[in-house]
Amino acid sequence: MSDYSYNQTKQPLLEHLIELRQRLLYSVIALFIGFLVCFYFAQDLFDFLVNPLAEILQRRGLEQGYRRMIFTDLTEVFFTHIKVAFFFGAFITCPIFLSQVWLFVAPGLYRHEKKAFMPFIIASPVLFFTGAALVYFAIFPLAWEFFLSFETQGMGDNLPIQLEAKVNEYLGLVMKLIFAFGLCFQLPVLMTLLARVGMASSEGMKSKRKYAIVGVFVVAAVFTPPDPLSQISLAVPIILLYEISIWMAYFVEKKRAETEEEVDRELYDE
Template structure:
């Protein structure tokens, strides 16, 4: 894109920008609605998938104790609205690349070629990192956390009642989605910090100096976002600390490329 073309786009009337924004929003919402309808027909299967980490543990305990285990609901509409939440959750997850793609298509006409090349990797990395964070919590954190809490069950006796878990459908889904979103968002750290480094708000040197504060903040955030057990908290905090180190390395690469571009520009001006 030439400078003149970019200037013409920047001079585009506000109404045209709003129309373009509306178009991108309509595409995004349309994709979300279509995905929601499709997910609704699979909502039971999706919920079974989400509940499997707990179901495997409870079914194993049920076999050992010779009794059936179950999940309960205490409101007539609870299961229905839980399936609605499941469908929306799945639709949002699937259409996330569509939303990001529409954002890119909206801002791309106002970017230079090298700016597009710099922005596109972040667009690709964001959903991939979110998926990795969600997969980590589902396959690693949830089984460990649920096994930890199940240990608090206690058998009854002649003078005491049994303490037995009967999880609610809605509460289980809410907790599971909260953990998946928390891990997915925390895994966006390299993307966010690298973008901040590109615009000059953050630097690799500054992040390195504040490393100890970042580690403390990481464990505080992990304590707030995860169940109150040390396994879940450490399982979230350690990857975030590692991702913070990755962010420092990515910021160094960004700064190195910026210096190279500035040196090339200086040489062109001198020649």
């Protein structure tokens, strides 16, 4: 290879790497700004996450005594606020990150590829938010009620058993559930992408439906508290999303077949 050809090949690669670095830099700056803003409101955001538990404790009445959350490490609350700020900062800046990904890959895509890729960029954060909303408004109240049912008042010589939740442990559980539900709701995006590249098909997903349903309940048992209502609340939406994925894969295959027929027709006419 001549020096001229080598330089022509090297230069576009360097330009792509420079642009990638720039896009990543924009994303990191946006995340840092979002983190600072959320850190300022970290206590309010943490109160928002604690609210489902606080409402249940208030509803259970004052006869159980003064209720509180505790921390046993001097730095625990500070680092919990950092985690809360990063969690919400990443969530609110996710569209900026996805837009930078789009701006980086879009120039190298054909028009039909851009039309195919854009819905996934939009659908991914929407589905994650839907899963997070489901777990916050539906699962948390059910799960916290289940766990609080193990409290005892104490009779005679028996000591009462009451919840004194640790700040960092509560946040860890909440973040785990939110991420689990958000990621599970990405199923239609994942399966549609696999169908688009030919690694999955609607017929294949139909034939494996019964195995998928079993797998969904296993995942729900792992990621949710051990009460049946929480597990069903996660399993049923995922099964519905699996059915939606089958239909989306079918339409992708139909569109791809029509495109291939059109290309073959044009080649035959020539």
